[in-house]
Every structure is written in C-alpha cells, then in structure tokens.
Amino acid sequence: MLEIRNLHANIGDKEILRGIDLSVQAGEIHAVMGPNGSGKSTLAQVLAGHPAYEVTQGTVLYDGRNLLEMDPEVRAQEGIFLAFQYPIEIPGVTNAYFLRSAYNEIRKAKGMPELDPLEFLDLMEEKTKIVEMDQAMMNRSVNTGFSGGEKKRNEILQMAVLEPRLAILDETDSGLDIDALKVVANGVNALRRPDNATIVVTHYQRLLNYIIPDRVHVLAHGRIVKSGGKELALELEERGYDWIPGAAA
Amino acid sequence: MSEAVDALTKVGMMVADAISSENSPRASIEAYRRDFDEADKSSSEPQWLRSMRRSAMDTFESGGFPSMKNEDWHFTNIAPVAEHKFQPAKKGAAVSSEALARIEYGQDWHTVVFVNGRLAAPSQGLPAGLTITSLASEIEGDTDLIKRHFSKLATPESGTFTALNAAFAIDGAVIRLAADTVVEKPIHLVFVSDAGAEQAATHPHNLVFAERHSQATIIESFVAVGADVYFTNAVTEVFVADGARLSHYKLQRESQNAFHVGTLQVHQARDSRYESFSFATGAELSRTNVYTTLAGDAAEAVLNGLYMVDGKQHVDHQTRIEHVAPNCPSHELYKGILDGRSHGVFNGKVYVHPEAQKTDGKQSNNNLLLSDQARVDTKPQLEIFADDVKCTHGATVGRLDETALFYMRSRGIGTSQARRLLTYAFAADVLEKLELEPLKEALEAQVLERFTS
Ligand SMILES: Nc1ncnc2c1ncn2[C@@H]1O[C@H](COP(=O)(O)OP(=O)(O)OP(=O)(O)O)[C@@H](O)[C@H]1O
C-alpha cells in the first residue's frame, strides 16, 4: 500500500530525513519509535504533504501512485490521514462545520453525494460515541481551548469520521491518561479493516499493549536503523536506543 | 543654468495645467459654488436655513478639500472625490420590490426608501410612539425641531464634508421615538442611487431622536441600482436621551466605482446605550466617520465594524469616542479583510476628559491581508486626561494562518475552500456581536459568498 524508498527531506537547508525505507501493506499496523528530534514527525508531515518540507531524493508510492506529486487535500481525499502531534487551533470555525466540510469534500472527490447538516448530525452522534466525546464539543471552535487530551481525542474523532485507508498517528498517546489511552486505542482498533493500514508514532510501549503492531521500527538521525516484531518495543522500553548501531547520539 | 530654467518652465506648465484642468479640486469647488448659488437664488427655504447654508458653503469653499497633510486624512487621498465634478442628482425612479427584497435580505422591516437623495417611499403602518418624517417636509414646515437640531451635532465647521452636506442636504429621514417607546421591528433607511445619480452627488441628512427610555434598531443601507460612478455624502445626527437604547447599523454597499463619505455624530445622555456597526464592502473610495460623545453618567457606547474590500478599493474608518461623563464603558472592535490591491485605514480615537473618571474603554482593530498588494494603516489612539480609568487598545495586521491552512488541507479541504473558511472565521467574532439575528445571518452569508470562487 505504501512504499517509501530512500526518502530524503529538508527543512530550509537542514536535512532531516536521510534515506528512509519503509513498506506498509494493507491490514498492517506499524509502530515508529525513536529519540526526540530523530525525524518521526517530519516523516509524518512529509507523507501528509506539508509544503514546508522539501523532498530532495527518493520516492513514495501509495497504491502504486506517486504520492509526492499529490496536493495535501488530494492525499486526504485518497485516504491518507495524519493525526497531528500538535493539533492546530482554528478559532471561529466550529468543529462540526470543519468536520462536515472535510467529510463532504472527501465524498465529493469520490463522486458520492454530500451529507446535509442533519444527516451529518446523525453520523456525529455515532462517531462521538466511539471516542467518548461530549457532543457539545462539536459546537466549539476547532481545538480552541481544548485540553491536550481533548485535542488528541478530537484527532481520533476526525479519523473515525473520515475513515482513512492509511492513518498516521503522531504521538496521539502522549499526554493521555490511561482511560483516554484506551479510548484512543479502541478507536483505532474499531476502525481497523483488512484493506487499511496504520502507522503509529510513539515513545511508549504501553500504547502497543492496546494496538498490537505487526512491525516496530526505530528511527534515528533521519534513518530507520532497526526494525522488528512487537517484542522490539519491549526491548526498547528496557534498554533505550543507545545499543542500536546508528542510533547513539 | 539650463537645468534651472527647465525646472522653472516645468513648474510654470504645472501651474498652467492646474488652472486650465477640468479636474482640479478648485474647479470642482467652483462648480459646487455655482450649483449652490443657483439653488440659493430660487430657494423658498426659511431665512435662518438659507443663511446657515450660505455660511456652510463659505466654510466649505474656504477650507477646500483636506490634503493628506491633514492628520485626519493622513492615509486617505481624497483627490478622486475632490477632482471630480459631480452634478446635482436627477430625480430617481421607483425601486422594484425585487430589488428592495435583495437590499433588505428578504426581511420585513419598517422601510423608508430614498432614491438619489430624495424620499421615494415613506414607511407605512408605524407603531405608536414612532414617527418618521422627511427632512424636506420638516424644512418645508419650518419646524422648531429642524431649526434647533439641523447640523448642530455634525457642524459645518467640523469638516469639509459636513459643511458640504449642510450646504446641499435637501432630504433624509427624521426619526422620532417617543419616551418609553420600544420599537420591535428594525427601521430601515435605504439610500438607493439609480441611473439618475450617475456622475452626481447626493447629500442625505438624517436626524434621530431617541427620547428617554425608548428602544429601537435603525439600519442605514447605501446601495446602487443602476448607478456606477456617483458620490454619496451622508450625515446622520443622533440624540440618545436618558436610558434610551439604540442599535444603529450602517451597511455601505455602494457600487464598486462609487465614492462614499458618511458621518455619524451621536450624543448620548446618562444611562443610554448606543450600539453601532459599520459594514463596508462597497465604493472605490469610502470614508466613514463614527463619532459619539458620552455626555451623561454611565452611558455606554459599542462601536463595531467590518470592512471587506478588494481590487483597488480604499476603505477608511475614523471613530471618535469622547468620554465626557464618568462611569461610561465604551467597547470597540473593527475588523478588516483586504484583498487585491485594496487599502484599509482605521483611525480610532478615544478621548477621556478630566471629569470622566471610571471610564472603561476597550478598542481593537484587526486586519487580515489576503494578498501581497493589499495594505492597511491602522492607528488606534488613546488620549486620557483622567486618572482613574481602565483603557486598552490594540491593532493587528496579519495573514491567513499557514499551519491552519495545511491542517484543513490535510483533512481534504482544498486551498480555496480552506482560505474561505479561515477568512470567514476571522470575521466571525465581530459579526457575532451583531444583536439583530437576521442581519447577522445575512452578513455572515455575504462574507462567505464574497470568498467563494
Ligand atoms: N521548521 C523547522 N526549522 C528547523 N528545524 C526543524 C524545523 N522543524 C523540525 N526541525 C528539526 O527537525 C528535527 C526532527 O524533528 P521532528 O519533529 O521530526 O522530530 P521527532 O522525531 O518527531 O521528535 P519528537 O519525538 O520530539 O516529537 C529536529 O531536530 C527539529 O528541531
């Protein structure tokens, strides 16, 4: 589904991704771990199409198509979703209006009819239950004044509504209490289907107790320096990163 | 040597140009003078008014148009108005009900229509306690009211355009709210310029008297139905008596090639509340003055506005809040959205007089630039001569938040739709302050519509 080969990316003059290779098949869950500043969020943002990053080398194929040529909105319409490490506040645009616009834009791109506000309300009722979010949050401005945990839940709500084929969760577990963590994990698991895939970026093995990964990768200095099964996460938890060749500071 | 001669000849030529040019401010002032004398000769108006108009005309003539050296006009070049010879407006046609419905956003309000500066359709079926007459009829009847109040708040001495208005104003609305009257439906004054106003100037002049503890909402709309290049020079004088509450909305939706200068001068007595909203999207060049004097204890002023321009439009707001009496709150929020090569100007003054203790003043102006060529000059000013006051002010000029744009795009919302939503969101909080729900919805729709495409 996703084929990343020798991906290099810069911000300004600074090279951050220095040759990433990663292959994700439909139905899989991949965990990406690694020290602070190693480039995990950069990888996530590059996949979502953030214009500030410049890809200098390499290719990314999504269902065999060149992902790097697509505008961010096209990527979203094609089923890519990034849960931001730091969700953005948009004062003045309600959560409901924002989500309905996103939902309908994606439907439109697929040639499906748009939902009117009432139909959308029904959908929201169902989806807010998945993330155990108060419906009242829908009438507040997007993420504005939300607590850290509420923002993360809101990302998962968006994912639940937009039903992506490839979801990338950038530290969605950070800053969550244990109940919220379960909610997020349940959300991810509930949306799991044989034809979609998930990449979870995390620092904590505990999330992986709830979302069982097929593969675990260690990203350091802009490269994937080690990959393994789910037991690799446990080992990292115990030993840190220094023992891995290429990961030491 | 030869260079100096050259320069001299050039200067000489420029002077000659200015004298012979059809389009100099001098020539247009002379034209106004001729029009004035003509009207004056055949005037049947009361003597007091004729002499008052003559002196206003003299004030206008001797003062001339303000230059950009004038502090109040520092960022607005009025030359396009000053150099244009506008005719007196011809009599207008009736406004079709379809056109009116559009102007009224489909609402059923107490509507008074003026076409090309003259009363065209008076309002029917007014509730008890509300009287609306026309300035022309008040002048004809030589009423005491008009004698005591015409151009007394917005005086000819206070500025070029109030002087010009006092000299030429022939019609407008005179609204009286009797004490304790609460008028539910908004009163809508519609100023239409039709083909008969092409290349013409109109000078509407309105007077509003809100007696003790009365309440009403007044809307003034300026629109074009068939006119393109014309000049509206409006004055509205508002008296808000003890405990009266007035909401006053001005919707400047003139043609994109028109010129508009509007002055709103308000006097507030104790415990009164005056809420103003200036919505400006029209005109190639517009200047709106909103001035209020908090003359009585605990009077409250709320001045808000939204301007939204594009292309080569120039939109200028000047507000002035005079805190004369103590314990008065004043709140002001103006927002501007500027696209194309447009230019926005905001100049907000708050004067706190020495006796105005416990003043609570808050003023802000925020601007959103949608293009690289658009620009804004903003100047909130506080002058405080009392010591026990709480006053804040601030101004911002910004662009659309790129991170928010990307966030929206990453959710499948295309760039233009994302920009539209963010622009709308920028305007949302000031529109939210509009207390008249159907108008709020109409303006929200208009903001959204403007940025579709
Ligand atoms: N706009 C920028 N300008 C300069 N450097 C940047 C910019 N954005 C990111 N970087 C740098 O790129 C590197 C990688 O950052 P990135 O956010 O991808 O790390 P990360 O692996 O997600 O870290 P964390 O675990 O702390 O979230 C860091 O050194 C960071 O400082």
Ligand SMILES: [Mg+2]
């Ligand atoms: Mg990160």
